[in-house]
Amino acid sequence: MPQPRRLLIALTTIFGCAPEIPDYSGYWDDVEKERCGNGVIDFHSEECDRGDENADDGFCSTTCKKARCGDGIVQLDEECDLGDDNADDGNCTRQCYAPQCGDGFVQPGETCDLGENNSSATYGNDGCSLACEPLRHCGDGIVEPGIEECDDGNDNENDACTSDCKPAVCGDGIVFTGQESCDDGNDDNTDACLNSCELATCGDNFVLEGVEECDGSANCNEACIRDRIVFVTAETWDGDFKGAGENPGIQGGADSICRSRALTAGFKGDSDYLAWLSDETTSPAQRFYRSPGRYVLRDGTVVANSWDDLTDGSLQNPINMTEDFGEPSVSIVWSNTAADGTLASEQTCNSWSSLEVEVKSRAGGTTQTDARWTNEELVLACASEFHIYCFEQ
Numbered sequence: 001m002p003q004p005r006r007l008l009i010a011l012t013t014i015f016g017c018a019p020e021i022p023d024y025s026g027y028w029d030d031v032e033k034e035r036c037g038n039g040v041i042d043f044h045s046e047e048c049d050r051g052d053e054n055a056d057d058g059f060c061s062t063t064c065k066k067a068r069c070g071d072g073i074v075q076l077d078e079e080c081d082l083g084d085d086n087a088d089d090g091n092c093t094r095q096c097y098a099p100q101c102g103d104g105f106v107q108p109g110e111t112c113d114l115g116e117n118n119s120s121a122t123y124g125n126d127g128c129s130l131a132c133e134p135l136r137h138c139g140d141g142i143v144e145p146g147i148e149e150c151d152d153g154n155d156n157e158n159d160a161c162t163s164d165c166k167p168a169v170c171g172d173g174i175v176f177t178g179q180e181s182c183d184d185g186n187d188d189n190t191d192a193c194l195n196s197c198e199l200a201t202c203g204d205n206f207v208l209e210g211v212e213e214c215d216g217s218a219n220c221n222e223a224c225i226r227d228r229i230v231f232v233t234a235e236t237w238d239g240d241f242k243g244a245g246e247n248p249g250i251q252g253g254a255d256s257i258c259r260s261r262a263l264t265a266g267f268k269g270d271s272d273y274l275a276w277l278s279d280e281t282t283s284p285a286q287r288f289y290r291s292p293g294r295y296v297l298r299d300g301t302v303v304a305n306s307w308d309d310l311t312d313g314s315l316q317n318p319i320n321m322t323e324d325f326g327e328p329s330v331s332i333v334w335s336n337t338a339a340d341g342t343l344a345s346e347q348t349c350n351s352w353s354s355l356e357v358e359v360k361s362r363a364g365g366t367t368q369t370d371a372r373w374t375n376e377e378l379v380l381a382c383a384s385e386f387h388i389y390c391f392e393q
Contacts, residue, residue: 036064069096101132123147138165170197213293219300225293228271228392230303232333232366233261234322239334239349239361239382248353250277254334258390265298265323267392276374276389278337279348285311285341289393297321313339315369319389328366332376332386335364339371349382357381364389 035042039051041064048060056062056073067075072083080092088094088105099107104115112128119127123144124135136144141153143165150161157163158177168176173185175197182193189195189206200208202224205216214220219227241253254275262273276284290307297303301317304310322328334352338344349361359382364374366387380386 036062069094101130106132139163171195219296221293221305223292225291227294227296227300228291229262229267229298230295230319230389230391231261231265231298231321231323232319232328232387232389233257234324234326234328234387235261236329236385236387237334238355238385239359240353240355242353249351250275250279250282254352254388257388261323261390262392267323272393273390274393276333276335276337276391277352278335278343279351280343280346281351283341283343284337284391288341288391295391298323298325311340313371315373318367318369318373320366323390328387330386331366332363332378332380333366333389334361334386335374335389336362337364337374339374344375345379347379355383357383 036046036049037051037054039049041047041049046064047066048054049064050058050060054060054062054064057075059067059076061067061071061073061075065071067073067078069078069081070083070086072081074081074096078096079098081096082090082092086092086094086096089107091099091108093099093103093105097103099105099110101110101113102115102118104113106113110132112134113132114128117128118130118132119135120130121127121135122129123137125137127135129135134140136142138144138148138151139153139155141151143149143151148165150167151165152159152161155163157174158168160168160176162168162172162174166172168174168179170176170180170183171185171187173183175181175183180197181199183197184191184193187195189200190209192200192208194200194204194206198204200206200211202208202212202215202222207213207215207224212224214226215224217226221227235257237254237257240248241250241257242248254277255273258273258275262271263269267273274284274288278284288307292306294305295303295310297317297319298321301321303315303317303319305316309316320327320331334349336344336348344362347359347361349355349359352361360379361382363376363378363380363386365372365376368376374389
């Protein structure tokens with residue numbers, strides 16, 4: 001076993017002759033003998049070493065690190081390198097290229113960049129120019145001469161400039177707020193919006209289809225409901241109407257009489273005329289149109305202002321004018337109808353198909369304006385001949 005002193009001398013001799021020990025940051029303890037730069041890749045801390053050719057702008061840096069984008073050093077074919085600040089939308093991309101219009105990234109000084117899709121056009125609804133600016137388009141607030149008539153730069157469709165950059169005008173189908181009440185884009189004055197871009201109303205002299213019957217004419221009331229003509233037939237008839245049409249009674253016979261008298265007198269052909277008669281199956285209250293407009297004689301004399309006025313028990317004027325402006329030869333009309341338009345009695349001349357003396361019905365008076373205009377309380381033989389009231393529907 002060696003003595004302690006001898007062991008100490010031996011160890012001192014061994015370590016005194018050993019090479020210098022490097023630290024693992026890539027340098028020797030002796031700074032004069034740095035490993036980075038000796039042309040040999042030493043230890044794990046060096047990625048490269050080209051000796052005297054090491055340079056921060058070359059392949060191998062002065063710290064023996066390989067050049068890479070993002071290390072903060074502009075090297076080799078890099079155009080820039082801001083290290084951690086590299087960003088595709090910044091002053092240096094993540095590939096270490098300087099920003100330029102057409103690279104597909106929106107960078108400082110650019111408003112848009114679609115790369116290869118940047119357009120050489122000067123105007124379009126969507127796109128990016130070769131200068132990386134949006135193409136001039138409708139809605140950018142700048143009027144493009146020869147292309148746009150206006151451009152207010154907003155998406156309000158209802159102001160003075162439409163979304164297609166044309167001045168708002170009546171008839172364009174767009175309601176100009178504060179200036180137009182409506183705008184349906186057509187030239188039809190019979191619908192809900194007039195050509196003047198005003199809502200159709202009673203009194204505008206245009207008939208609103210499906211709503212108004214008339215507008216502005218003399219035979220039109222304040223609700224735009226037309227007058228309906230009432231007349232008493234110039235001819236007289238017995239209580240058997242089956243010979244007057246294809247079918248007997250009111251609808252087959254008496255109604256046919258009213259229609260033919262109106263047609264012969266030149267009344268407009270699109271109106272129907274029905275007889276003011278009642279039987280066990282029907283009455284004016286059941287089958288007449290209850291007009292809110294006036295009932296008038298041929299010369300315009302008002303008989304009643306409406307159906308309700310007609311059936312309230314009194315008339316404004318008697319129904320005493322025939323279809324040809326004449327006066328009835330007698331003042332009695334077949335009716336069997338109460339003032340409210342319902343059946344007056346069960347005496348109906350056998351549903352207006354009999355002229356036998358024993359069979360009877362009731363009549364009204366053409367000179368009366370109270371309830372007697374339709375029911376005189378007279379029970380008369382069906383063989384008698386009297387006039388008929390005819391009402392336009």
